[in-house]
Amino acid sequence: MNRERSSSQREISEVETRKTRSRYDRISPVYDLFESLAERSKISSWRRLLFQQVEGPTMLEVGVGTGKNFPYYPPGLEVTAIDLSEGMLSRARKKLANYPSARINLRIMDVQKLDLEEGSFDTAVATFVFCSVSLGLSGNYTLYRY
Template sequence: MMDHETIKRAYAILSPVYDFLFDKVFYPGRVAAINLLEIQPGDRVLEVGVGTGLNLPLYPRDCDVTGVDISEGMLRKADERVRTYGMTNAKLMVMDASKLEFPDNSFDRVIATYVISAVPDPVKTLLEMRRVCKPSGHLVILNHFKSDNPIIGMFEKLLAPVCTKIGFDTELKLMPLLERVALAPEQLHRVNLMNGWRLVRCINP
């Protein structure tokens, strides 16, 4: 398990090449995830672990997007993207996802893409996402979770050493995680290459 300082160092190194590695292959999941948020005009949206902001151009312009991340290196790239796209509705903040500095019920929509297995404490992070999301708000998570499929399991094993190097927990399972934070999937989809990533929407109780 990586601590925050190690994560910051890892993503400072990764940030210049992140878009090259994580843009194209993971793009279908991004589009599906933003669509699943079903953002309404005027909604306040929080993106946790926004990284270099690859999702930012996908948000409608008539909502307010706040992106938080622990890595300043990743946020610098996100900031460049905000400027490039002239996104006056987007705000970026350095913040730990497991200690969100927002009052309860601050957002209509909360999303984390390719993040929940990359944070040191997925349970705390999800509890924080729940806390800052309004009741009946949408929580969307897009991530790879440990599969029960033996073929995908084989690929997971092959990729595990690389994944753990950049802080991904390859053992994380979706349903036990959701149960621990008292969330139930309202919609569940499979996306990206070989349908290997799970896209889940929960309605905040």
């Protein structure tokens, strides 16, 4: 029974992941526009506070999206930034051109199937991600390994 449930849960998770990827690929061209009011009112100050807490020279950002956090990265930080959606990463690549000295490696990757060496980052950050991930908040515990 446990084996069946586990297999069934994996299948549901994979279906949900495909739906999430497709949704973000579709909305990526207008994502920043839709988020702009919230960004100006509260979120930008929250991002600033968050990134003041970053320690160490290396950081993993999960769910980099369109690169909204780029302006808040501390100088000299080496970042691996992942996202499930190629559409969102495409937008992030365009923004990256505005930060020529930034050391940001953008990769397409599912947080539920991280292909990274454990313990390879000093800090891991995820902003507004786990509401869109099948595994939900349990993904936070996964990040502790990195």
